[in-house]
Amino acid sequence: MKRIGAFFTAGILLLTVLCFYACKDAASGEQEVLDSYGFVQDFSDRQGYRGWWYLFGDSAEGFKPMTYHEDFGEYRGEDYWSRLSVYDSIPGLNSEIAVGFSVPKTCTLSVSSTIYRHPPEGFGIGQDGVWYYSYCNSFTDAEELLFSEMIVDTEITVHTLTYETQVQEGDMLYFVINSRTNQSNDNCVLDIRIDLGGAA
Amino acid sequence: MKKFWAIFLAVLFCVPLVACGGGSVKKEEFTVSFAQKSGTLPQNVKKFDMFTSDWTWAGTSPGAFDEEMLTVVPAIEDVMSENLRIGMGIGTEYKSIGYEIGRLTDGSTDAEYASVFKLLTALEQNHVQPYLSICYGPDYSRVNGNWKNTPDSEKYETFVRNLVQTVERNGYNAVYEIWNEPDNSAFFTGDWEDYTETYLAGARGVRAADPDAFLVGMSAAWMNERATAMRTRKIGDESKQMTDLAYFIERTYGDCLADAFSWHYYGHDGETEDLGADSFSYYLNSYRDVLNGYLATGLYPALETVQTHINEYNVYIAGTTEKYMSAEIVPYMFRAMDDLLAAGDVTSINWAALVGEKNDKLSYELINGLSYERYPAYYALWMFARLPVDRIDCGIEAEGILSYAGADDGRAGILLCNASGITREITLRATDLPFASADATLYIADDVHKTYRSSNLPYVLAKQENMPCADGLYITVELAPNATAYFEFNDADGTAADNDYRVSKGTYLRTDYWYPERRDGAPWSDYVQSSGSAYVGMSDNAVGKSAVSVTLDDCRDVEFCMQYDVWGDAQPSAAATLGFRVDYELSGGGYADAVLYHFEGFGFDQSVPFGSGGAVSKKVSLGLPGKGSVPIRLRDHAPADWTGRVQITYIVKDAGNGACAKFLIR
Numbered sequence: 043m044k045r046i047g048a049f050f051t052a053g054i055l056l057l058t059v060l061c062f063y064a065c066k067d068a069a070s071g072e073q074e075v076l077d078s079y080g081f082v083q084d085f086s087d088r089q090g091y092r093g094w095w096y097l098f099g100d101s102a103e104g105f106k107p108m109t110y111h112e113d114f115g116e117y118r119g120e121d122y123w124s125r126l127s128v129y130d131s132i133p134g135l136n137s138e139i140a141v142g143f144s145v146p147k148t149c150t151l152s153v154s155s156t157i158y159r160h161p162p163e164g165f166g167i168g169q170d171g172v173w174y175y176s177y178c179n180s181f182t183d184a185e186e187l188l189f190s191e192m193i194v195d196t197e198i199t200v201h202t203l204t205y206e207t208q209v210q211e212g213d214m215l216y217f218v219i220n221s222r223t224n225q226s227n228d229n230c231v232l233d234i235r236i237d238l239g240g241a242a
Numbered sequence: 243m244k245k246f247w248a249i250f251l252a253v254l255f256c257v258p259l260v261a262c263g264g265g266s267v268k269k270e271e272f273t274v275s276f277a278q279k280s281g282t283l284p285q286n287v288k289k290f291d292m293f294t295s296d297w298t299w300a301g302t303s304p305g306a307f308d309e310e311m312l313t314v315v316p317a318i319e320d321v322m323s324e325n326l327r328i329g330m331g332i333g334t335e336y337k338s339i340g341y342e343i344g345r346l347t348d349g350s351t352d353a354e355y356a357s358v359f360k361l362l363t364a365l366e367q368n369h370v371q372p373y374l375s376i377c378y379g380p381d382y383s384r385v386n387g388n389w390k391n392t393p394d395s396e397k398y399e400t401f402v403r404n405l406v407q408t409v410e411r412n413g414y415n416a417v418y419e420i421w422n423e424p425d426n427s428a429f430f431t432g433d434w435e436d437y438t439e440t441y442l443a444g445a446r447g448v449r450a451a452d453p454d455a456f457l458v459g460m461s462a463a464w465m466n467e468r469a470t471a472m473r474t475r476k477i478g479d480e481s482k483q484m485t486d487l488a489y490f491i492e493r494t495y496g497d498c499l500a501d502a503f504s505w506h507y508y509g510h511d512g513e514t515e516d517l518g519a520d521s522f523s524y525y526l527n528s529y530r531d532v533l534n535g536y537l538a539t540g541l542y543p544a545l546e547t548v549q550t551h552i553n554e555y556n557v558y559i560a561g562t563t564e565k566y567m568s569a570e571i572v573p574y575m576f577r578a579m580d581d582l583l584a585a586g587d588v589t590s591i592n593w594a595a596l597v598g599e600k601n602d603k604l605s606y607e608l609i610n611g612l613s614y615e616r617y618p619a620y621y622a623l624w625m626f627a628r629l630p631v632d633r634i635d636c637g638i639e640a641e642g643i644l645s646y647a648g649a650d651d652g653r654a655g656i657l658l659c660n661a662s663g664i665t666r667e668i669t670l671r672a673t674d675l676p677f678a679s680a681d682a683t684l685y686i687a688d689d690v691h692k693t694y695r696s697s698n699l700p701y702v703l704a705k706q707e708n709m710p711c712a713d714g715l716y717i718t719v720e721l722a723p724n725a726t727a728y729f730e731f732n733d734a735d736g737t738a739a740d741n742d743y744r745v746s747k748g749t750y751l752r753t754d755y756w757y758p759e760r761r762d763g764a765p766w767s768d769y770v771q772s773s774g775s776a777y778v779g780m781s782d783n784a785v786g787k788s789a790v791s792v793t794l795d796d797c798r799d800v801e802f803c804m805q806y807d808v809w810g811d812a813q814p815s816a817a818a819t820l821g822f823r824v825d826y827e828l829s830g831g832g833y834a835d836a837v838l839y840h841f842e843g844f845g846f847d848q849s850v851p852f853g854s855g856g857a858v859s860k861k862v863s864l865g866l867p868g869k870g871s872v873p874i875r876l877r878d879h880a881p882a883d884w885t886g887r888v889q890i891t892y893i894v895k896d897a898g899n900g901a902c903a904k905f906l907i908r
Contacts, residue, residue, distance in 0.1 A: 121612060
């Protein structure tokens with residue numbers, strides 16, 4: 043009986059190891075709750091790491107996770123140009139890109155985000171800028187947006203956007219870049235910092 | 243029973259219910275012993291190759307090349323595809339890799355192939371042979387302005403000759419196919435006779451450029467019609483009723499006979515059978531019936547070595563439902579693969595397609611051409627590719643569970659696909675693993691476990707290194723409907739799996755097969771170019787024969803160790819052959835001084851349609867059938883006027899029911 047018990051223990055230990063391995067890559071695996079998060083500092087090749095999701099699609103119809111391209115070091119969506127990284131983010135021809143943040147605990151959090159467009163080419167053909175906006179979980183009209191900013195035409199200044207809001211654990215914040223009518227020269231550089239306050 | 247539980251190292255892994263689709267769960271236990279290989283079952287032969295359409299490699303403007311797309315080339319090698327069939331789109335007005343070829347020239351300048359060469363270089367680096375579908379009509383040979391029209395024969399011959407010369411002058415070894423789907427008005431406006439003339443012109447061009455080049459003909463969209471519909475045709479002065487396939491055979495038999503006949507097959511919504519004349523078996527057996535009819539006459543012996551390539555294949559055609567991008571399609575794929583593996587005489591199946599159209603529409607792709615996401619269908623092929631060829635009978639008879647297993651000296655693998663429609667909890671016991679300790683990995687492909695990466699590796703559900711194997715291993719996994727799990731055990735001491743090896747002996751020229759019998763379950767043979775591994779087997783037959791021959795150049799100083807292994811019920815007899823022969827090419831032409839290396843009791847000197855074909859000059863016994871190796875220095879038995887080229891032909895004949903052998907050049 044002792045012998046059986048010894049092997050059983052070995053089995054349990056192994057189970058732990060295997061579970062750990064499996065969860066390491068899983069988007070929904072248990073993760074430590076931090077005080078602050080940063081899109082650039084936390085950027086990862088793993089969807090869901092530190093709560094960040096890299097998405098494409100449409101805020102009305104829903105977003106899907108992008109695919110991390112190991113050679114290019116950036117996420118790609120299923121649309122021409124659709125890509126997202128710390129250096130360069132571009133909405134697709136017919137789709138938006140979004141950074142999602144899965145809230146790890148119920149609290150009041152504050153957001154500070156910067157965005158700027160890469161210097162556009164000399165002539166403004168097709169350069170109608172981008173629309174950058176944020177919401178929690180979903181929205182039905184513009185009133186519910188947590189911020190909304192047009193970065194128009196050939197403008198290349200850095201825009202800083204902030205808000206503070208109460209959230210529940212599991213809520214998803216979305217930071218969306220929309221190409222407006224076309225996505226010519228819509229290359230943007232984005233950062234988002236999120237600080238978690240105390241319990242709500 | 244107590245002892246059983248005590249000596250097995252328990253590995254229990256439970257996937258959360260939400261990850262498995264919920265619903266009822268059926269629990270089962272299976273034991274798979276790796277002690278004995280099966281020779282009667284179809285082996286896990288690596289004959290699933292790849293296809294990409296004209297536009298896959300093209301950039302966003304005509305003539306441009308999509309450099310980024312080259313990052314998917316390693317994905318071809320990782321599913322053990324020996325070749326990539328490339329639609330070239332020559333002469334078309336749309337974006338294609340062959341856009342520049344023959345547009346302003348006769349196809350003879352390197353510059354017009356710049357895009358093609360980028361791809362060919364990447365393929366070569368990844369041990370994948372290019373399979374160029376020379377379609378369609380370039381400006382140079384065009385008649386009446388349309389690339390779909392029957393080209394001017396003389397000019398087309400010149401063009402194809404120039405194309406082959408240019409490709410080979412630049413150091414590439416490719417397969418050449420004349421046109422694509424000439425029986426589809428979307429790609430050819432002429433009739434079958436017009437295509438046959440076009441083929442003959444192209445074939446003459448290929449042969450003139452390089453007599454050793456591998457030539458493919460037909461590329462038929464609808465073999466169900468080509469092999470059955472009777473039409474009045476004129477051969478010489480004689481008019482007779484015949485099928486298009488028969489007409490093609492009779493018109494091309496001789497110097498222009500193709501090395502492979504090619505045709506395409508797409509299933510309906512995943513199904514490939516019970517579709518009447520659209521069933522895969524109807525396509526294949528109608529085609530075989532015509533070939534067998536000619537073979538039976540004894541007047542067309544060269545047809546015995548014409549290969550069958552289904553060089554566009556899928557269980558569905560590009561459609562409008564997302565299930566093709568989900569795991570739902572995978573059970574259909576494995577069911578179809580059972581049929582394809584049973585058809586030993588089909589030597590290459592090009593999955594359509596590696597990458598589909600690069601837009602946001604639904605396509606028939608394994609990899610999304612914009613996001614580079616690998617779909618479950620890709621992972622299914624990846625998992626099958628990893629399985630050793632040497633088949634293990636799983637003995638799993640559970641309704642709705644599709645299973646495959648294989649083992650060689652470096653790897654053992656078990657693949658389970660849940661086609662049952664309900665969640666299954668499966669405890670799998672792997673016993674008699676062929677090594678002392680294993681690095682074990684459990685991969686899964688379903689709609690929940692996604693990597694969200696461009697990596698070719700499926701989701702790793704569990705991994706553990708250095709697990710002692712003496713007492714077996716077991717693991718429990720829940721499989722959602724349509725999920726596929728692949729359990730891989732690699733020798734922790736580092737012995738490589740047979741097909742992970744990359745051979746570099748001599749210069750590879752081509753592979754030829756001998757299939758005197760065209761039916762499911764006939765004796766078979768296979769050669770894996772990249773690893774130099776050859777397999778022959780009797781399947782469930784006591785009598786019958788097959789052979790595969792590989793032609794290698796630059797072998798004067800080549801020495802290697804031929805490792806071999808035999809399994810199944812090999813039965814020696816005076817009529818039995820099991821082994822390989824080496825034929826030496828003479829500088830004056832032809833082959834001579836063949837040496838037959840055979841197992842004891844399997845030394846019948848079977849003539850073959852390769853090398854000198856006839857009696858061998860020498861026999862070397864490998865001893866009783868079993869595992870071993872023999873050092874071979876090719877020059878030892880070479881004639882004085884040897885060119886340095888050899889044909890190594892692996893043969894099985896009347897070797898006993900289920901007899902199977904492999905030969906590995908190392």
